[in-house]
Amino acid sequence: MPSMYDAIIVGGGINGGSIAYSLAKRGKKVLLLEKDRLGSKSSNAAAGMLAAQAELNEDGPLFQLAKKSRAMFPLLAEEIKELSGIDIELVNKGMYKIALSEEEEHQYKQIIDIQRQTGELAEWITGEEVRRREPSLSEAITGAVYIEKDGQVSAPKLTLGFLKAAAALGVEIKEYTEVLSFHVEKGKIAGVKTNSGNFESETVIVAGGAWSQKILSEADVKLKTYPVKGECFSVLTHQPLINGTIFSHGCYLVPKKGGRLLVGATVKPNTFDQTVTVDGIGSLMEKAKKIVPSIVNAEWEKAWAGIRPQTSDSLPYLGEHPNYKGLFIATGHFRNGILLSPITGEMISNLIDGESTPIDLTAFRIDRHVRTIV
Amino acid sequence: MPSMYDAIIVGGGINGGSIAYSLAKRGKKVLLLEKDRLGSKSSNAAAGMLAAQAELNEDGPLFQLAKKSRAMFPLLAEEIKELSGIDIELVNKGMYKIALSEEEEHQYKQIIDIQRQTGELAEWITGEEVRRREPSLSEAITGAVYIEKDGQVSAPKLTLGFLKAAAALGVEIKEYTEVLSFHVEKGKIAGVKTNSGNFESETVIVAGGAWSQKILSEADVKLKTYPVKGECFSVLTHQPLINGTIFSHGCYLVPKKGGRLLVGATVKPNTFDQTVTVDGIGSLMEKAKKIVPSIVNAEWEKAWAGIRPQTSDSLPYLGEHPNYKGLFIATGHFRNGILLSPITGEMISNLIDGESTPIDLTAFRIDRHVRTIV
Amino acid sequence: MPSMYDAIIVGGGINGGSIAYSLAKRGKKVLLLEKDRLGSKSSNAAAGMLAAQAELNEDGPLFQLAKKSRAMFPLLAEEIKELSGIDIELVNKGMYKIALSEEEEHQYKQIIDIQRQTGELAEWITGEEVRRREPSLSEAITGAVYIEKDGQVSAPKLTLGFLKAAAALGVEIKEYTEVLSFHVEKGKIAGVKTNSGNFESETVIVAGGAWSQKILSEADVKLKTYPVKGECFSVLTHQPLINGTIFSHGCYLVPKKGGRLLVGATVKPNTFDQTVTVDGIGSLMEKAKKIVPSIVNAEWEKAWAGIRPQTSDSLPYLGEHPNYKGLFIATGHFRNGILLSPITGEMISNLIDGESTPIDLTAFRIDRHVRTIV
Amino acid sequence: MPSMYDAIIVGGGINGGSIAYSLAKRGKKVLLLEKDRLGSKSSNAAAGMLAAQAELNEDGPLFQLAKKSRAMFPLLAEEIKELSGIDIELVNKGMYKIALSEEEEHQYKQIIDIQRQTGELAEWITGEEVRRREPSLSEAITGAVYIEKDGQVSAPKLTLGFLKAAAALGVEIKEYTEVLSFHVEKGKIAGVKTNSGNFESETVIVAGGAWSQKILSEADVKLKTYPVKGECFSVLTHQPLINGTIFSHGCYLVPKKGGRLLVGATVKPNTFDQTVTVDGIGSLMEKAKKIVPSIVNAEWEKAWAGIRPQTSDSLPYLGEHPNYKGLFIATGHFRNGILLSPITGEMISNLIDGESTPIDLTAFRIDRHVRTIV
Known part of the structure; x- marks a missing residue:
């Protein structure tokens, strides 16, 4: 008896959205489950830099992945706009x-x-x-x-754009639906148990950001990831203070539409606490003032924080569960979750369909740490 | 080696708060863990009726519990105000x-x-x-x-009042801290594992509302509870439309300070979805208009929903885990969570201290359904 | 001695923004004054329909104006996006x-x-x-x-888009700056007095929506306008309920990006009260349910209201003050403020520059009612 | 023919509310007009210190007024709670x-x-x-x-408390109603013209805070007041950082219920701009850190600003219009608006009723500057 869904995606953030969108374009019947609201965590908190070159200093698999993903944005922006009406605010001003x-x-x-x-x-x-x-x-x-070539997008808009474009292509979305455990039959994934019933599929993808580790502990996977809080704030001016994105050690400034300027981000490891501290804002303000002194006259808008998943070798996890066939994982993107989202969706779709991937994913395997030990 | 905490409470809502407050008054060193923000779920959504008589139609253990709890509010209001500055807005206008x-x-x-x-x-x-x-x-x-004698309080204020009064008495509070599993040694609880580290105590209390069932599945308890969504809305007038609380079949109207009027609540079982529907608001509006016709001219304020835990026999669970000594449970209060919170805190404290309880708790035992079956 | 500004615009809403943008494109040095925040009144409340044909049933000067304005949107959308980054969400799905x-x-x-x-x-x-x-x-x-050809835009985005595009072209914007009176010298406007100092210009344009009448009473103009409240609400679904805009007697449904659906609008004359009533929402819900029955299952988002300026002959005022040379007026657009904004900016700019206008503005003259009487 | 109202109050902030409440207690039929929403300006922004001694360094009429007003709070708190249900959060911890x-x-x-x-x-x-x-x-x-004896209250709660207690005593409140001019007959006030019609009374009181000057220019009064922006921010902790209120040069810290701490306030003269600047927050943070170093670990909540009316001699205006009999004025309270509100209500009521005032109001006369010049 065939499963009801071709694939079930666990996580309604940037990467869950991208995977849903990519699978939907391939004609799959997809169910996306989000334990809270869509895009309510770090996908919504990110500044949206596409800093393939600014963030990554050396060649290697992550740099290759980042460059390939960055190149996908112009076409993606058009598709999402067409399907959902959402403008992801792609800016290419360097x-x-x-x-x-x-x-x-x-x-x-x-x-x-x-x-x-x-x-x-x-x-x-x-x-x-x-x-x-x-x-x-x-x-x-x-x-x-x-x-x-390093530009930026609106992270909240891209997240919602992926998800709503996916919905327009038929993806079914359930919010407030938390996966409690996995159904496994003879080493193959068969579905998930949630707080709102069971759902069957022979393909399940976990893209739960910093929360993936917890979900996957139910599937006997111990990912080496840890949560890292990043705090940001935004200011408003009528005329933009800057046009290009500014990247510096410990502080970046990302100009958004209509004169909004985002300043980010602190790096506070090992916490799921999403509150913003006085210290966090104060230190960002000090750094921002050294870069754009006239920011002192700008209007304060608000501050917020997000929890990003980091890994012990700073590489995301992209691949299939070593023991549970059909269970795929995409997490650990840390500060590159927005940038890497388009390629993540495509690569995971390739893996699901048994296709070869344009980039060698060996470095991102789920069992890489285990293999190193053995 | 003694545990670090005398007790660990899982859940930062109305009942977790009440238990924390009650234990702190007894001089215990308490840690309270909340997976999200304090009072962010149904404790914040409740209308705050103390409807011991209006809600319960017959005598029995729940009615006894409710009456005893209702009588505790006047003193409690004073204590919380003194300790935290928070006015729980107790109203005794019938x-x-x-x-x-x-x-x-x-x-x-x-x-x-x-x-x-x-x-x-x-x-x-x-x-x-x-x-x-x-x-x-x-x-x-x-x-x-x-x-x-049936009055009302502000449910959000009472929740925060319990928690902040508990904090003032020394209770340590950690938000964004989710319990993943329990430590059990030789049939006795020893602590909890969370997303932010491990905490040790020989006493753990689960007061997680509709989320308790999920947490407790890690402790081999299958509670017979299910989530029930309740939707509400509020309106504003300068002069109060009503002074007493109005209780009717399918709709209640609760006047709050400053001319706010709460209208609640729908009853939608088996969902964790906290969104409000057009249907939910529309049906409440129709009922409210039949009771207070001039509500049509009132200012619309907002709508919201909460998820309440109901049980198969409509009685809450209050007691110790049948197999894990030291693991206490307080959940399943459905529409009476606010009303029953003071007595819940006191009863659980009694149980923890090995004291007799003023009301026989047999009907609320955790293993009552199992026993019925056998 | 030349004035400091080529023009001063009074009002930071949709039409003030359009006029600022139009004048800035012509190279003028412009100051825009807003008594509150930009786009905080009815420009922000509008549903954004471009209902040139759906709203207007007969030929005449207003129909001509509307059609010409509607045709300006595609190019305008590109310009605003380029200058400010803001996507006005122009939709042409009929x-x-x-x-x-x-x-x-x-x-x-x-x-x-x-x-x-x-x-x-x-x-x-x-x-x-x-x-x-x-x-x-x-x-x-x-x-x-x-x-x-009747489409729609995001009214808040178009308003902010005009204003921020104007700012990018050099227009100076002052919020929280209320015009108290006008400086007039020998029948010619010379500037304005505000709560934050005086500003000089030989050209002043009042585009204050429903508040224009009050400002203009300081210039001895008694406009025959009155405020009309319109209430709206919005709902959310993952898949859009409808794709085209639905216009019916007393209710319209306007689908926005990402699955948001706007339902508007009540018509309550002679009030500046921006509150939403239970009655307003209830009657809109009833009408919407008759058109899209499944809206009952949609997620409730929020309700709001705006105050629109209506005139005794249902035609806007577009022209120069009969006695004060250099004082221009653009108000009274009622339900067509968004639709007419592009042409309003251009026409007022034409008048200021002494150019002929593509459409005969006689019907919109400021002194039309006076002339009728005499 | 008698007027419809015994008194019309212009302004729905802290002093308008206090006067309304005081007059209502005397049995007057009162209409209160607010151009925006009740308590939406500086009354809502204030930290609520009752700093009669901390703020005022020398004896004199203002000190006398302040002390007398401070003494009124305990009874007032009880009355407001009784009438409106609102707890003004009076704290007497020094x-x-x-x-x-x-x-x-x-x-x-x-x-x-x-x-x-x-x-x-x-x-x-x-x-x-x-x-x-x-x-x-x-x-x-x-x-x-x-x-x-210097304590504090919640300024927003006190404002709403006055207004809702007044409403409970029969005061009629109209929001979004802006006074455009005054009706004067033979040197006596006869009523007001508003954006929503005319209202008649032989007694009108202007209590419009920083906006009073503008309203009164329609009554040929040139008050020597100017607006002064004050910016604040708040942080949250579970256990209060401090219990007493801290007053220092350029910064005060006011602990509120439930662990909220208010930090205020900057002093930026001659602006009605209610936006908060990066500079404003930054400078307050620096000062607060010097006083309570551990504030750096507190949770950031939000920032806001209010516009307070200051006078050239730092004394408020409390009295009758020199030329328009029946027109009373209460404004210019600057940083003492909350503290002085109870006595302001009582004194204005005394003046209206032709009673002697417990404190000599000569220093606060409306025409004091004119008299000085002559």
Whole structure:
């Protein structure tokens, strides 16, 4: 007897949404389960940088994944707009990875060399040139790596966009539905048990962000992930303070539509506590003032936090459960969850369909740590 | 080696708060764990009626429990105000259980007889008398049971009041901390494992409302509870529309401070979905208009919903786990969670301290269904 | 001595924004003053229908204005997105003016004839055809006028889009700045006095919506406008209930991105009271249920109201003050404020620059009522 | 022909509410008009300190007024609770006016002497003693004036409490009703013209806070007041950081029920702009951290601002219009609006009823500046 659903996705955030959307485009009958509200956790808290080059300093599987994912955004933006009406606010005005000391300047110039060797565009521009392009930036900036291709999106809009585009393609969505355990038959996944009944499928994908570890403990998987809180705040001005995205050590500034400016993010490991502290806001403010002094006159809007899943080797988990056939996992994206979401959806779909993936996923296997030990 | 805490409470709602407060008054070192935010679920959604007589139609252990709990509120209000500054908004202006048909009238008069036999005050008043006291009430009301002692409180304030009064007495509170499993040693509880580390205690109390069943499945307890959604809305006027609380079949109206009027509540079983539907609001509006016609001119404020735990025999669970010594359970209060909270805190404290309880708790035992079957 | 500003705009709503944007495109130095927050009144409350044909039943100057304005949206959407990043969510999926009785059917068919004579597309489709295209619609619908070119936008996004695009072009914006009186020298406007100082310009435009009358009383203009409250509510579903906009007598349903559905709007004249009543919501719900029965299962989101300026002849005021040269007025748009905003900006700019307007504005003159009397 | 109302109050904030309440207690038929929502401006933004001694350093009419008003709170709290159900959260745990330098210490000790001469309690306590009582306070504090009688209330609750208690006594309230001008007949007030019609009374009281000046310009009064923005923020902890109120130069910390701590307030003159700036929050945070270092770990809640009316001689205006008999004015309370509200209500009622006032109001006369000039 065939299962009712071709696939069940556990998690209604950015990656659950992307996987749902990707599977729906392939004509699958998909059920997406979210324990709370759609996009209510870190997907909604993210600043939305597509910092493939600014965030990652060296070549390797994660860098390859990031670049491929970044390239998918322009077409994705059109599709989501068409299907759901949602504009993901993709902006391609470049990113400035700014240096505030000679040491940083030296280090960043080396990174430019590395990235150019991989075929990526990256150029060093002087402090004067930075300020010519972005007059609000501080005199303290000695220069910057200008990365033409690193842009940004609205993370909440992209999350909702994936999910609502998926719904438009027929994906069934259930909120307030928490997966309690998995049905497994002879080493194969058969469905899930939830607080609102049982659902059957021979394919289940866990994309629960920082909460994946807990869900998967019911499937005898001990993921090496831990939660990392990131706090952000936003300010408003009528004329934008900056146009490009500013990336610096410990602080980034991401200009959004209509004069909103996002400032993020603290890094506080090992907590699920989503509250914002005075300390968190204060330290971000200090850093932001050093980069854009006139931010002091901007209107305060609000502060918030999200909990991101980090892994012990800083690589996400993307793959099939080693013992439960049909149980797929996509988590551990840490600060790259938005950037990596399009490729995550496609790769997981490839794996489900038994297709080869455009990028070798060995580094992201679920059992990589176990294998290392043995 | 002694445990770090005298007791660990799982659940930061009305009953977790009451138990924490009661134990703290006895000088215990208590840790309270809440998976989300304090008072963020049905404790915050409740209308706060203390409808010991209006809600319960016959004598029995639940009625005894309810009356005893109702009597605790005046002193409790003072204590909480003193310790936390929070006014729980206890109002003792009586309750009108209104009849809209001869059939209801007949039925309610019988209930008056029953309640009087148990020594409770309850009187029948005519429709004219009802409207004399509450001029906004409809001509359609044929009469009412007037219950002098049934009052109301602010459920959100009482919840926060318990919790903050408990904190003032030294209870440690951790939000965003979810219990994943229990530590059990030789049939005795030893602590809990959470998403934020392990905590040790030889006494653990689960007071997780509709979520208790899930937590307890990790302790091999299958509670016969199910979630029941209740939707409410509120309106505002400068002069209060009514002064007493109005209780009718399928709809109650609870006047709050400053001219706010709460209208509740729908009864939708077997769902954890906390969203409000158009249907839910629409049906409540229709009922409310029949009782207070001028509500149509009131200002709409907002709508919300909460998920209450109901049991198969409509009695809460109050007792110790049959197999895990030291694991106590308080859940299944359905529509009486606010009313029963003071006595719940005291009874659970009694059980923990090995004291006799003022009311026989046999009917509320955890293993009552098992015993019935055997 | 030249004035500091080429123009001062009084009002930070949809039409103030459009005029600011239009003047900025012409290279003017503009100051926009808003007494509260930008877009905080009816511009934010509107459902955003572009119902040139659905709302207006006969040819005439207002119909001409509406059609011309409607045609401006596609290009405008691109410009605003480019300048401010804001997507105004222009949707061109047509509008259904539905009939619920034979009488309406008869009447609507006559309107089709009239509109076709003016060169507009409008076709009658049967109830079956309506439900084929929009399966959620009720059996009670006997048919509909399908108007291909009437679409919709997000009114809040368009308002903010105009304003932020204007800011990007150099317009200076001051919120919380209330105009108290006008400076007039020898019959010519010279500036304004506000609660935050004086500002000079030989051109002042009042676009204060329902509040224009009050401001203009300081300029000896007695506009024949009155405020009309409109209440709305919104619901959410994952899959959209409808795709096209539904227009009926006393109720319209406007589908927004991501599954949001707006239901509007009541018509309550002669009040500035922005509160929503139980009656307002209840009557809209009843009408909406008759059109889309399954709306009862949708998630309730929220309710709100806006105050729209209506005039005694149902035509907006667009023109120059009869006695104060340089003082321009744009108000009285009632239910067509969003639709007419692009043309309003352009026409007022034409008048300011002494250019001829593409449409004869005689019918919209400020002194039209005075002239009638004399 | 008698007027419809005994009195019309213009302004639905703290002082309008107090006057309404005071007049209603005297049996008057009162209409209160508010242009926006009740208590939506600085009355809602205030921290609620009753700093009669901490704020005012020397004897004089304002000090006398403040002391008398402070003494009215305990009874007032009971009355409001009884009439409206609203707890104004009066706290009498004393106030610490802390010194952070020898200079401040010297200055404060002198103030103690002055206040003692007026019969008030005030004592100097050492830094050690301050920290013994309030262990969260910083080592940097050299000592403090402890003022036993200065307490605090919830400003929003007191405002709403006055208004709803007044409503319970029969006061009619109209929101969204803006006074446009006054009716004056033969030097006597006869009523007001509003955006929602005309209302007649031979007594009109303007209590419009920072907006009074604008309203009164229609009555040929040029008050010497100017608006002063004050920004605040709040944090949350489970156990209160402090119990008493802390008053220091440029920053105060006011503990509220349930672990909320208010930090205020900046002083930014000559603006009606109610937005909060990054600078405002940042500077308050710095000051608060110096006083309560552990505030860095507290949960950030929110920030807000209010606009307070200041006068050129720092004294409020309390009296009758010099030329328009029956027009009374109560404004200019600056940082003492909450503290002075009870006495303001009573004094204005005295004036209206032609009674002598317990305190000589000469210093607060409306025409005091004119008289000085002449």
